[in-house]
Amino acid sequence: MKASSQYNHLKIEKKWQKNWETQGTYKTDKPNKKKKMYILDMFPYPSGAGLHVGHPRGYIGSDVYARMNRMKGFNVLHPMGFDSFGLPAEQYAIQTKKHPGPFTDKLVAQYKKQLEVIGFSYDWSREVSTHRPEYYKWTQWIFLKLYDAWYDSKKNKARAIEELVVLFEKSGTKSVAAVTDSNTPTFTAKEWQAFSSIEKQNILMQYRLAYEGFAEVNWCEELGTVLANDEIVDGPTGPVSERGGFPVIKKTMRQWFMRITAYADRLLQDLQPLDWPNNIKEIQKNWIGKSEGSELTFNLQTASGSLAEVTVFTTRADTLFGVTYIVLAPEYPFLPEWQNVISNWSEVDIYIKSVAQKEENERTSADKEKTGVQLKGLVAVNPANGEEVPVWIADYVLANYGTGAVMGVPQHDERDFNFATKYKLNIIDRPLVDKIEITKKVGGSIVTKYKMRDAIFARQRYWGEPIPLRHAVNGLIVPLKEKQLPLQLPNVKSYEPSGNGESPLSRVKDWVKEGYETNTMPGWAGSSWYFLRYMDPTNAKAFAGEKAIDYWKDVDMYVGGAEHATGHLLYSRFWHKFLYDMGYVPTKEPFKALRNQGLIGGSDGRKMSKRWGNVINPDDVVKLYGADSLRVFEMFLGPFESHLPWSTEGIIGSRRFIERVWRLNDKLTDTKTISKILHKTIKKVTEDIQSFSFNTAVSSLMICLNEFEKNGVGEKDFQIFLQLLAPFAPHIAEELWKGAESIHLAGWPKYNPKFLIEDEITIGVQVNGKVRAEITLSKDASKEDIEVAALSLPRIKEFLQGVTVKKIIVVPGRVINIVVAE
C-alpha cells in the first residue's frame, strides 16, 4: 500500500481470499431481525472438462448483486453447491469400472477450487451436493410425500392420500373430482370396500402425484436409458440422444411419473406476477399450452343403428355446421371392438399397425403429407343438424391430446382442408355460430386442455437417487418410512445398462430380492428443491427447519441460463407448489426474480469448446491479469443477458483500469469536498447494479476515474469510490480500503440529489430538427432566455435568413428546436 509499490494481483488476491475465509466475512447470519435477501446461482453440474471463462459470468453478476446488497445491510444468503448426480459420471463409471462417487467428489473439489480463485462471496459452509446421502435423503422424502398425495381439483390443492381414502370409504367417487386427462372409474362406498388391496392400489395410483404407469418412452439402446424430450435432438436419420448422438426409439416401459399436469393452471396463472424475463415466461406459457374449447359428442351409427358416441375437442365450435367428416386417432381405444361393423377392417388394421411402427418424430414431422383410412360402414351424426358424415382414422390426430378425436372442417382449417382435398371429402361453407351457445345447445361442455404432459420420473441408470419403495411379492407397493431414509445406492459390480432396459440395480441380487425399485430418479429430482436446503443445510430432522424456512422464504434473485426454461424452472415451481399445498413452505413460488446471463463464445465467434480449440480457462486469466480484472471485464463486456465473444485484447482494458485505480491511490490530493462526479457515480452504479446493467455501471466507474485523474481526488472521495468498486473488484478495493472492518461490510454510499444538478447546461440548438449549434447557459435560464440566446447565435442567424420562424420548441436541459418555413 506504500507509495509506488507495484500492483501485484497474485499476492493481493490470495491474501484477501484467505483473510475473508478466516474472518468469515461472507458467512450468512442465522435468521434475525435483519432484512433477508436470498441471491442464488443455478448450481452447476461438475463436469470433467472444468470451467471455461464463460461459465463464471452469471456467478460474477449475482456476486456483484449480492455484494452490493450485503454492503447495504441485508442479511444475504448467497450459497453455492453442486448438481452431482448425472450421466457423465455414470459413463465414466462404465468406462473405468469404478464407482462414480469418488470421481464426482474429485470433480466437485476441482470445480470449487476454480470458483474460489475468482473471489466469490459464497458462504461455503452451506455447500450442498445432490449425490450425498444426507442430501438425497430429503429428495427421497419429498418423493414419498408426492407419492402419498393426490390433487383435489375441487379445492385446487394437493392433499394427503389418506384423505382421499376417507372420501372413498364414505361416499365412493361421488364427492371426488376426476383426475384431468385420466379415465378414473366411478364407484360407491360399498364397492370401494369390496375392492381387493391390489384393486384399491390401482385406483389410488390414478390419483397419486407420484405414480407408476406405463408409457411410450424415448429409449436409447447405446446409453441403455430412457431420455427426456429435451435430451433428444434431430439427427440425419431420426432422433438421437443429445449426449453422444445415439439413435433413440419409442418403447413402452413401466415408469414412475409426476402428475405435473394437475398444477398446469396454477403454473400458468402464477407466472404473471413474477419478475422474470419475458421470454422465459413465454416459453413456459407455450409449454403449458392452455387452450379453451368445447367437447362435442357425435353419435356413431352403422346400417343397423347406433353404435357408440365419439367426443371431439375443438376450439372452433362456431364452425360445427361446416363439419364434413370425423377423424379418430389410429390408437383410438375402441377401434378393435368395432371391427365387426367396419366393412374394410383388414385395410384399417394394416393402417393402424403401420402407424404404430412409425416413430413419433417421423409421424409428427411438420410437412409430412397426411394419411388416413375411412372406417367404412360407419357414419357420425352431427349433433347440430343431424347430418351424417364419414368417419376416418388418420395419423395427424394424436391420441394423447384432447379426446383423440377431431371434427373435420375443411372450410375453416388448413389442415382439414389439405386432408379433405387429398381424400376428396366435402368442403362446405356454412355460417358461423356462437361458440358457447352451440356447445350448450348440442349438450357439449366447455373445457380447458393443456399440451403439457406428466413428467416421467425414472431413469434406468445407476447414478441417481434410488426411489424409496419396495414391490412386495403380492404385488403391493410399500413405501419406505421416513426413518428408513436415506435408501442408499448399493454397490454394483457393473455399471453397464442391463440391456433389457433395466437399470444396473436390477442385477444386484439382494436389492431385487428385497423388492426395491430398480429405477432411479431423473437428474432434475435433486435440483428441484436444493434452494430450500441452503436455508438450513445440515438439518438432520427436516429438509430445512421451520425457523429457517419462515425467515428465508424464497429466492429473491435467481441467476442462471435460459436453457432451463422448460426443465428445471418448471419442475422446481411444481415441487414448490406441492410443498406449499402441504404446508411445508410459506410461498407459492420459489423464485421471485430471475435473470439470465448470456453465453460467452470464443473470440472466433464460435461456441467455446475443445473441438474448436478456442477455450479460455479462467484460472489462466486470473493468473495473468487477476480475478478483479476478469470480473470487471466480464461485467463490462456487454449487457448481462447478451451472448458475447471473448476478447483477449478486451481484458487488457479492464486490467489498465484496475492499475490506474492502484496508481491513483498514490496521488491523492488533500481535497475535502465530495465531488459532483462522485454523487453522479454513486447514483448510476447503485441503479445499474439493481437493474443488472453491470456494463454501464463499470463504464460509469471508468468515467469517474478519468475525471479523478484529470481534476485530482482526495482521500475521502477515493475511499467512497472504492466502495462502489468493491462489488466488481473486491480484492483491490479491500487492499486500498482504510476502514477498520472489511470494505465488504462497510455500508453502501449514498448520494445527495442536490449535488447532481449542474450549474451550467449545454443544450443543442436545432433548426427543423437538425442540430446546428450548441449553447451553454446557466441551469436557471428560462425558456425565454434560451430562445433569445439561441436566436442571437451567428450560426443560427445564418440559417434563419430569408425564412420565417413558425414555432420554437424548448425542452429544458435538452434541446431547442426552431421550426421554420422556407
Next chain:
RNA sequence: GCCCGAGUGGUGGAAUGGUAGACACGGGGGACUUAAAAUCCCCUGCCCUCACCGGCGUGUGGGUUCGAGUCCCACCUCGGGCACCA
C-alpha cells in the same frame, strides 16, 4: 408455419421520443526513453475538404411527430422457443 427477441463505427457496445456513437478495444500521431515495453497527451462514423463550411448516417421501405435508434405498419436477415395440439 406459429410465438418471442435482436439488427447502431474497424470491434464489444451506450443512448427517460430531445445534441446518435458514452465507455472500452483496435488504429493513427506525439511526449518520455540510447532503444523497447509500460505510462501520459491528441485524433479516430462515412463522404467532400489543407481546414472551415457542408452532405450522409442506427437492416430496408413507408408513416406518426417540431423532433424517431427509440413509437406504428410492411418487409429482409439473424438468434431463441414450439411445432399436425384440433
